[in-house]
Amino acid sequence: MVIDLKEIKNIKSKLAEYYPLIQDLKNKLEVLLKDLENQINPDFKKIKERKRLEELVLKYEKLYKDVQDFEEIYKLYGEQSEDIKDIEKIYNDIIINFEKLSIDLLLSEEYDDYDAILTITAGAGGTDAQDWAQMLMRMYCLWAEKNKLPYTITDITYGQEAGIKGCEIIIKSAYGYLKSEKGVHRLVRTSPFNAQNKRHTSFALVEVIPKIEDNINIEIKPEDLKIETFKAGGAGGQHVNKNESAVRITHIPTGITVTCSNERSQHQNKETALKILKSKIYDLEKQKISQKVDSFKTKQQAAWGNQIRSYVLHPYKMIKDLRTNTEIYKVEEVLDGNIDKLILDYLLFYNKQKVQQ
Known part of the structure; x- marks a missing residue:
């Protein structure tokens, strides 16, 4: 393998260009770590993102050090060294790791790995x-x-x-x-x-x-629901049931409210209201996806x-x-x-x- 010192200088120059990106990732990581410290049940996505950011920063710092070490070794020993094969391996690793780092840094947004x-x-x-x-x-x-x-x-x-x-x-x-x-x-x-x-x-x-x-998976958590019961009204202001059989369910995160009073029992009304609520949340998520897709278009x-x-x-x-x-x-x-x-x-x-x- 021929060692191209111009390629090493080019990589060093590119790493300098990447420096502001790394600083930005460090800032994001700092905010994320503080956020995770304050959470009793940490969000899995945030834990995954923390790991990704930490790995990117470590890859960059290691590669930058490897380039500096290579320059020092090559300056001392050159291609006449008995350990030229080891030097060539370090050179080859730098080239490969730089390409991998470039892709990882430049393709780090939410949808980058999508079709x-x-x-x-x-x-x-x-x-x-x-x-x-x-x-x-x-x-x-x-x-x-x-x-x-x-x-x-x-x-x-x-x-x-x-x-x-x-x-x-x-x-x-x-x-x-x-x-x-x-x-x-x-x-x-x-x-x-x-x-x-x-x-x-x-x-x-x-x-x-x-x-x-x-493929929207709707999961409704009990703690996200506000459930109210009341008496179901009949014609002429009469009550169909003396018991509070009617149900009103509010989904707190979205503000969607569903009321059901046509079933005979509170249990049946609650079950029907939950099904309608799930459908409405599904429809809302579909709208969000449609709006998200539309936002990618140049128009x-x-x-x-x-x-x-x-x-x-x-x-x-x-x-x-x-x-x-x-x-x-x-x-x-x-x-x-x-x-x-x-x-x-x-x-x-x-x-x-x-x-x-």
Whole structure:
């Protein structure tokens, strides 16, 4: 193995860029630890989050120390050392651990490990735009294949002359990566559908949302309920029962109230009220999921002025991400699915923005 000192310097530089993220994680960990100390029955999710944050901080600190130690060892012994194999192993471990840390740091939000539902819609540009939408579909499918992520094209509508009007692809465990792709993608090239071979600009909209399953498990805790009983009223103000058979149940966390008085016994009314309450809470949770999914959508038009990335094939070749200012000149490689550089640069940019907010 050839040891590349430039790679070590690059990793050290990247670790310095990650430092604000680590400080932010430490602050979150401190708040979380105080919160857990004050809880009699600690929340399992919070315990899990504490463990995740602690592991991330420890991984970062260990890797930073390993890089410093490697530089010192290499400076003293170089590649002429009898222990060169041990030095090469340390070097290799640093490369691997840096890649793992980068992914762990950049993909740490709630839905990052969910399946991605990626929708591509041809925008302004006619047949050229439909052809561009198909080129993007091919690019994301090739990316999924390169990363060994199973995918399914669940819907596709073909254009009349060429390309597609739109499609939907579900890619396994890819939302964290592909959230970088949501927005308008702009293509500039000489049109293959124009007899005069004129330069043409096309647009396509890419929407990416996590596939949130509708497997809602409603658990109603007795301590979350306020149960009141009263006499069931009949026609003309008469009481159907002298006993308090009617039941009103209030679910304290949501404020949902259900009243039932049509059954003969208090027990039956309570049972019916609980079933109705559970249905109403289920409906509320479904609404929350629907609103959550809707919040991931860009709600942009696939037209000029909204683009997140430009792909120029003529008069020169360059891809530029307008959010990160990343520029790539090997356009064909990107269109063949090599978009990791664009994704990772965006994730680093995205996390920096989060820290600054």
